[in-house]
Amino acid sequence: MPDAKPEDSHIKARAAELLAQMTVEEKAGQLTQYFAFPGADEQLAGVEAELRAGRAGSLLFVSEAAEIDRLQRIAVEETRLGIPLLFGYDVIHGFKTVMPVPLAMAASWDPEMAETAQAIAAKEARAIGLHWAFAPMVDICRDPRWGRMIEGAGEDPYLGSAMAAAQVRGFQGHYIGAPDRLIAGPKHFAGYGASLGGRDYDEADLSETELWNVHLPPFKAAIEAGAGNIMSAYMGLNGVPASGNRWLLTDILRDAWGFDGFVVTDAGAAADLETHHFAANKEDAAIRALEAGVDMEMAPPREGGSAFRTLPEALKAGRISEARLDEAVLRVLEAKLRMGLFEQPYVDAERAQRVLNAPEHREVARVAAERSVVLLKNAGDLLPLSRDVGSIAVLGPFADAARDMAGPWIFRQDDSETVTVLSGIRAAVGNDTRVDHSIGVSVPKRMHPSIFENPFSPPLPEITVDDDVEIERAVALATEANVAVLVLGEAQIMIGEHASRSTLNLPGRQQELLDRVLETGTPTVLLIMTGRPMDLKGAEPDAQMMIWYPGTSGGEAVANLLFGDAVPGGKMPYNWPRNIGQIPLPYAHLRSFKPEEEHMRYWNERNEPLYPFGFGLSYARFSYANLRLSSDRMAVGETLNVSVDVTNVSEIAADEVVQLYIHQRFGTSARPVRELKGFERVQIGAGQTRTVAFTLTPDQLRYWSAVVRDWVQDATEIDVFVGGSSDADLTARFKVTA
Numbered sequence: 001m002p003d004a005k006p007e008d009s010h011i012k013a014r015a016a017e018l019l020a021q022m023t024v025e026e027k028a029g030q031l032t033q034y035f036a037f038p039g040a041d042e043q044l045a046g047v048e049a050e051l052r053a054g055r056a057g058s059l060l061f062v063s064e065a066a067e068i069d070r071l072q073r074i075a076v077e078e079t080r081l082g083i084p085l086l087f088g089y090d091v092i093h094g095f096k097t098v099m100p101v102p103l104a105m106a107a108s109w110d111p112e113m114a115e116t117a118q119a120i121a122a123k124e125a126r127a128i129g130l131h132w133a134f135a136p137m138v139d140i141c142r143d144p145r146w147g148r149m150i151e152g153a154g155e156d157p158y159l160g161s162a163m164a165a166a167q168v169r170g171f172q173g174h175y176i177g178a179p180d181r182l183i184a185g186p187k188h189f190a191g192y193g194a195s196l197g198g199r200d201y202d203e204a205d206l207s208e209t210e211l212w213n214v215h216l217p218p219f220k221a222a223i224e225a226g227a228g229n230i231m232s233a234y235m236g237l238n239g240v241p242a243s244g245n246r247w248l249l250t251d252i253l254r255d256a257w258g259f260d261g262f263v264v265t266d267a268g269a270a271a272d273l274e275t276h277h278f279a280a281n282k283e284d285a286a287i288r289a290l291e292a293g294v295d296m297e298m299a300p301p302r303e304g305g306s307a308f309r310t311l312p313e314a315l316k317a318g319r320i321s322e323a324r325l326d327e328a329v330l331r332v333l334e335a336k337l338r339m340g341l342f343e344q345p346y347v348d349a350e351r352a353q354r355v356l357n358a359p360e361h362r363e364v365a366r367v368a369a370e371r372s373v374v375l376l377k378n379a380g381d382l383l384p385l386s387r388d389v390g391s392i393a394v395l396g397p398f399a400d401a402a403r404d405m406a407g408p409w410i411f412r413q414d415d416s417e418t419v420t421v422l423s424g425i426r427a428a429v430g431n432d433t434r435v436d437h438s439i440g441v442s443v444p445k446r447m448h449p450s451i452f453e454n455p456f457s458p459p460l461p462e463i464t465v466d467d468d469v470e471i472e473r474a475v476a477l478a479t480e481a482n483v484a485v486l487v488l489g490e491a492q493i494m495i496g497e498h499a500s501r502s503t504l505n506l507p508g509r510q511q512e513l514l515d516r517v518l519e520t521g522t523p524t525v526l527l528i529m530t531g532r533p534m535d536l537k538g539a540e541p542d543a544q545m546m547i548w549y550p551g552t553s554g555g556e557a558v559a560n561l562l563f564g565d566a567v568p569g570g571k572m573p574y575n576w577p578r579n580i581g582q583i584p585l586p587y588a589h590l591r592s593f594k595p596e597e598e599h600m601r602y603w604n605e606r607n608e609p610l611y612p613f614g615f616g617l618s619y620a621r622f623s624y625a626n627l628r629l630s631s632d633r634m635a636v637g638e639t640l641n642v643s644v645d646v647t648n649v650s651e652i653a654a655d656e657v658v659q660l661y662i663h664q665r666f667g668t669s670a671r672p673v674r675e676l677k678g679f680e681r682v683q684i685g686a687g688q689t690r691t692v693a694f695t696l697t698p699d700q701l702r703y704w705s706a707v708v709r710d711w712v713q714d715a716t717e718i719d720v721f722v723g724g725s726s727d728a729d730l731t732a733r734f735k736v737t738a
């Protein structure tokens with residue numbers, strides 16, 4: 001690993017030198033990434049044959065140091081040119097040490113923390129020999145039916161951009177090839193988060209207004225942060241499959257944004273251009289992906305091999321340009337050179353063990369989990385609980401579910417070192433407090449299995465109980481206890497890729513368990529473990545916290561929050577709908593006919609969400625005052641400063657996420673009622689006041705308008721809102737002059 005950023009000219013010269021020695025087959029090989037599933041011996045033998053023949057440039061899904069080393073030795077020592085392989089992997093929120101899921105990290109509103117968490121994920125993954133994370137996922141999502149919402153930062157482009165850039169910095173460090181870091185691959189370019197009906201893999205149909213203003217900004221932010229790779233999406237965007245979409249992959253990505261890394265398709269998305277009935281056959285698919293701007297095909301095992309295998313033929317027949325082929329190969333070679341693979345291709349297995357077991361990684365995971373939990377309700381200040389509360393009934397199918405704590409996209413964790421909510425509470429209570437546990441109802445199951453059901457490890461033993469009997473036991477424990485803590489939600493296999501749902505109900509018989517426990521009248525804390533809003537059918541627990549999938553140290557974090565050693569400070573990264581029929585319900589919507597009147601939108605439902613974007617409670621209370629603008633007018637192109645005094649009017653030191661929203665009152669296009677344009681998570685001591693300042697720049701006031709089909713900044717009037725949620729009411733106004 002180079003310990004300083006290598007000279008660009010040096011990298012480019014070495015890549016060109018290599019290219020000059022390559023056959024067309026070897027070039028196509030460098031552009032092909034094969035699946036190498038552990039245990040799939042027959043398939044692996046096929047991949048090894050391709051590798052020896054110089055027809056593989058990269059592998060994914062190998063996640064053991066010794067196996068990476070073995071395969072790398074084949075590439076380096078047994079192929080004609082000895083070009084090392086690039087090993088990619090879904091390092092989404094941790095490798096061995098599991099960090100909270102990305103949506104949870106967004107709920108921390110703490111980009112620095114997300115950066116630190118991903119730096120640790122990168123360090124562990126790099127130590128075992130991986131080079132490249134298929135992350136961060138930066139798709140904006142406004143439809144929680146889409147299971148992949150959990151992989152992103154929620155519904156807002158400003159928060160999404162901050163989290164995208166932070167994660168790229170965390171994965172990659174200051175330059176590609178920095179020690180202990182990976183290449184970051186923001187995905188899925190672009191629009192996947194808007195798949196119709198939240199159905200995974202389905203098409204997206206987005207206006208350019210929506211694309212430029214909402215879906216593209218996090219990609220741009222990730223690229224500006226230096227991301228070395230981009231993954232092109234599966235689905236069709238406005239009728240053109242994203243992985244064959246030249247407008248996206250060349251006009252925007254290269255020409256408008258100047259991206260100079262390499263583009264990989266999502267799994268099989270090049271060959272799938274044929275599945276879309278866009279390309280005529282596999283060769284046509286390969287040609288159109290390449291010509292659109294794809295550099296590398298991620299090729300799952302398929303009959304007849306990869307699509308890019310057909311490129312040598314296509315070149316001979318004059319159906320692709322050699323210049324375009326070479327350009328793609330150079331980008332891949334440059335990535336390998338920048339990562340220092342030619343100097344240090346192999347893995348130090350002993351060091352890897354030490355890195356994977358570093359105790360400080362678990363500590364970061366705990367802090368990250370504490371910072372991402374969102375307190376949604378706390379009637380009568382039930383929380384924090386006293387350690388000497390006497391008796392606690394810890395109930396529910398996810399109270400002691402180590403595997404589920406980790407969430408989706410985790411394959412190399414150590415379940416035995418994961419602290420569950422139950423074990424966290426047990427370790428934290430005082431000697432005189434009794435903790436009883438019942439699972440209440442069986443862990444709910446999917447109706448149809450997931451493609452991710454244990455591809456890497458043997459299935460966990462299924463915990464099934466007689467629900468009728470266990471519910472009664474749980475209710476009896478709740479009745480006897482002084483407090484009930486219920487952990488409900490979705491099993492990790494119910495969310496993520498291939499995990500969209502048509503309802504937001506608690507799966508299985510969890511609602512029944514919830515209702516029955518609430519009937520006991522025992523004060524109840526509901527902890528929701530999932531990555532999307534759940535429809536609780538009006539159930540009203542006294543206190544409610546969104547704990548997401550909090551990772552390896554999650555149980556410790558949750559216990560610290562329950563007993564007040566940590567104070568919740570997370571905020572919702574999406575609007576939480578009252579029921580599924582309201583979807584999509586973005587907070588940043590446009591005004592129209594009678595905007596303020598209730599029941600104008602649905603006669604049976606309110607206009608507002610249950611919990612607004614940006615909302616989250618604390619054990620402390622904050623008051624906002626003295627909203628000040630540096631001026632009541634500014635000219636187009638100038639900046640304006642906004643500041644506000646935030647006072648912690650409680651006895652408890654705590655964090656508050658101070659948020660700044662704007663609304664443009666008139667202009668070339670109509671603009672959303674509110675748009676996030678600044679935030680800062682600050683710690684404020686009991687009784688203390690902090691002044692928080694923001695700068696509004698021309699960049700933040702610009703938007704893409706369908707009227708001029710370009711970016712504009714209007715001469716207009718702008719309302720500013722500042723507070724601890726998107727429904728903040730402290731407001732001021734300024735003029736923007738021409």
Ligand code: NOJ
Pocket residue numbers: 090134187266267497
């Ligand atoms: C498909 C997913 O869409 C993508 O996010 C992931 O990185 C690849 N498979 C590889 O696992």
